[in-house]
Amino acid sequence: MDMALVFLFPLLGLLAWSIERRIQRVSSQISRLECKADLILEHLGIHEDTTELARITGLARSGQKIQAIKAYRELTGDGLAEAKAAVDRLVAGS
Structure with a gap:
């Protein structure tokens, strides 16, 4: 049982880190898209x-x-x- 925990905790940590990185990447992409959308709206004169x-x-x-x-x-x-x-x-x- 203890050996399973030794492998489980690092695996969960790696999984959490991977998910966090993906969330940060998607958040960054959304921010860039929002900026582009704002520029398009500004160019078209839409507020x-x-x-x-x-x-x-x-x-x-x-x-x-x-x-x-x-x-x-x-x-x-x-x-x-x-x-x-x-x-x-x-x-x-x-």
């Missing part, structure tokens, strides 16, 4: 409606998460799962 996003964030922070998700779906046309994830990110990022 995000930050006041509506602020209202949605305010709804979510005040415990009205369902209303925030509904408002986000109306604003973007996203599905329920995407809107929930986006509202969660808005709250976590603020």
Whole structure:
């Protein structure tokens, strides 16, 4: 039993490190894509409606998460799962 633990812990550590690296890589790729999207939007003269996003964030922070998700779906046309994830990110990022 002890020998199994000797091999299991380093293996779990290596697995956790590998997952963390992948997450960092994907996060970096997302950041680059967001920058590119911002440049494209700026070039096209399209501006995000930050006041509506602020209202949605305010709804979510005040415990009205369902209303925030509904408002986000109306604003973007996203599905329920995407809107929930986006509202969660808005709250976590603020």
